Amino acid sequence: MNEDRHFWEGCDEGELRYQLCTACGDVQFPPRPFCRHCGGRPRWAVSGARGCVYALTSVARAPSAEFAALAPYDILLVDLDEGFRMMAHGGAALGIGDRVRLTFRVLGGRSLPYFLKDH
Amino acid sequence: MSWIVGVGDTPCGRLEGESALSLMAKAAAASLENAGFERGEIDGLLCGYSGTMPHLMLSTVFAEYFGLKPRYAHAIQLGGATGGALTMLAGHLVAAGACERVLVVAGDNRLTGQGRDEAVKMLAQVGHHQYEVPFGPTIPAYYGLVASRYRHVHGGSDADFAEFAVLMRRHAGHHPGAHLRDPITVDDVLASRVIASPLKLLDCCPVSDGAAALVVSNKAEGRAPLRLAGSAQAHPHQHVSFARDLADFGLQGCAEAARRQAGVGIKEVDLLGIYDSFTITVAILLEETGFAPRGQAGALAREGVFGRDGPTPLNTHGGLLSFGHSGVAGGLCHLVEVFRQMAGEAGARQLTRRKTAFVHGDGGVLSSHVSLVLRAE
Numbered sequence A: 001m002n003e004d005r006h007f008w009e010g011c012d013e014g015e016l017r018y019q020l021c022t023a024c025g026d027v028q029f030p031p032r033p034f035c036r037h038c039g040g041r042p043r044w045a046v047s048g049a050r051g052c053v054y055a056l057t058s059v060a061r062a063p064s065a066e067f068a069a070l071a072p073y074d075i076l077l078v079d080l081d082e083g084f085r086m087m088a089h090g091g092a093a094l095g096i097g098d099r100v101r102l103t104f105r106v107l108g109g110r111s112l113p114y115f116l117k118d119h
Numbered sequence B: 001m002s003w004i005v006g007v008g009d010t011p012c013g014r015l016e017g018e019s020a021l022s023l024m025a026k027a028a029a030a031s032l033e034n035a036g037f038e039r040g041e042i043d044g045l046l047c048g049y050s051g052t053m054p055h056l057m058l059s060t061v062f063a064e065y066f067g068l069k070p071r072y073a074h075a076i077q078l079g080g081a082t083g084g085a086l087t088m089l090a091g092h093l094v095a096a097g098a099c100e101r102v103l104v105v106a107g108d109n110r111l112t113g114q115g116r117d118e119a120v121k122m123l124a125q126v127g128h129h130q131y132e133v134p135f136g137p138t139i140p141a142y143y144g145l146v147a148s149r150y151r152h153v154h155g156g157s158d159a160d161f162a163e164f165a166v167l168m169r170r171h172a173g174h175h176p177g178a179h180l181r182d183p184i185t186v187d188d189v190l191a192s193r194v195i196a197s198p199l200k201l202l203d204c205c206p207v208s209d210g211a212a213a214l215v216v217s218n219k220a221e222g223r224a225p226l227r228l229a230g231s232a233q234a235h236p237h238q239h240v241s242f243a244r245d246l247a248d249f250g251l252q253g254c255a256e257a258a259r260r261q262a263g264v265g266i267k268e269v270d271l272l273g274i275y276d277s278f279t280i281t282v283a284i285l286l287e288e289t290g291f292a293p294r295g296q297a298g299a300l301a302r303e304g305v306f307g308r309d310g311p312t313p314l315n316t317h318g319g320l321l322s323f324g325h326s327g328v329a330g331g332l333c334h335l336v337e338v339f340r341q342m343a344g345e346a347g348a349r350q351l352t353r354r355k356t357a358f359v360h361g362d363g364g365v366l367s368s369h370v371s372l373v374l375r376a377e
Helices: A002-012 B019-036 B058-066 B079-097 B115-124 B139-154 B157-173 B188-193 B253-260 B279-288 B297-303 B319-323 B328-343
Strands: A017-019 A042-046 A050-059 A073-080 A085-090 A098-105 A110-117 B002-009 B042-047 B073-077 B102-111 B192-194 B209-217 B226-234 B271-274 B356-365 B368-376
Touching: A002 A017, A050 A085, A050 B139, A073 B139, A085 A098, A098 B102, B002 B019, B002 B328, B019 B058, B019 B102, B019 B209, B042 B079, B058 B073, B079 B102, B079 B209, B079 B226, B079 B328, B079 B356, B079 B368, B102 B328, B115 B139, B139 B279, B139 B356, B157 B188, B157 B226, B157 B253, B157 B279, B157 B297, B157 B319, B209 B328, B226 B253, B226 B328, B253 B356, B253 B368, B271 B279, B271 B328, B279 B297, B279 B319, B279 B356, B319 B328, B328 B356, B328 B368
Parallel strands: A085 A110, B042 B073, B042 B102, B271 B356
Antiparallel strands: A017 A042, A050 A073, A050 A098, A073 A085, A098 A110, B002 B209, B002 B226, B102 B209, B226 B368, B356 B368
16 A cells, blocks of 8 residues: 555655544554544654553564574564554563664665664 | 254364365264264355465355355354354354354364464464564564563463463363373473563464364254353454553453353353463453453462363363364364363263353454353253
8 A cells, every 4th residue: 555655665764654634633553545533634744753662572483584583583562652553673671661762674675663772 | 042053073283184174074074973963954054264275265165075055155264263253153143044054164284284384474464464564473472462561561470371371281181182182380381482472382372283163053952952142242453563452452341241141140150161372362361251350360270260170160172272273173172172061072071060151262363252151951
């Protein structure tokens, strides 16, 4: 979808894009061509790239050879300060509730959101 | 009204030389024999899906192969909740008069037909293709995320979760068809290698071959009909990243709706069949459906509440964790075991006769839910 491409192009350009509804103001992620609450038209916004760790796991048994080379790697769910949640990779030694800031890591030709502790 | 009037299954584990269809046929034939019916007496067919045999029309492929000419047939895809959903729909179909007897069947040869690596890779694809799969999660990783949040909010330890792995292995030791039967201890679970923290190898179910089937009828026929007394579903989210709250999936309403429909209070339930893909899964489901206080499921397991001698024996076939996980059939096996225990057909592992069972299936990552209440009358 065009929305997905726009999101990932944002990652390539170093910004985390999400949506706000122009009608009801609802914050939406992942992006869609409509607002899931009111059906209104969303507009794009760029996150301030800071948030809080909601959940985390360290993956030792990878799903593919590509990821096995990286294992163990930490997968997080992060609550961004703008009010949406997303999956991302994370640096070591993070805990639930930790403040984090966004960077990116390139993997499989793609720039993936990667969060580090925000000191 | 609707009744389960017969069940059948295959052993679970490594079953060489089988296909999804051949396994489904074995379980289906066993369920017809158990119920005392010929193929021509079945007029409805509901089936699950197969990882080794993806097909647009699996139900009619199976009907042709097995020799059925149903007047109602289709497949359902709802992950681990499929077995419960198939059974719930079969109950509605016979109650509505659309069919007299519906065969519910599922089978897969994931282990020999696909292998562990391929199965792990395939299953990871239930994640969001744009916003989860690129990060390399696995099914254990999705549940590892859930477990981390559960711990943060409700407490509990690795040893608490491990109780369910130990219990399921103990129960599987009584079932000759179980995939994993060697006894294990809490220390064994804690010492097993990490798969996706905090989940270790023995917190996870195996990948198995197997099949299961049951017959649902509009009459209380057969040797020991089991009434489908209540059923309800809940579908709070699809992807773990977009679940509202990983420490509260809001399943209480689903479980209570099924019990209310059946007219039974939670204290009347004397047998449990609860989806147990991981130790954390069964802990969460027991708590959210009302059978343990929050954060206490593992402690109750340690006290013996869910053992064969306890008030609410759980998954007496050994569950997904030890009887094995053969895809859709894995979730149907909980119902097969409940039927056998309530019909007095559980052989050497027969409990004292039970009257009221609660069964709960979970598909995705605690995404899709089916609660069922079954009564022996």
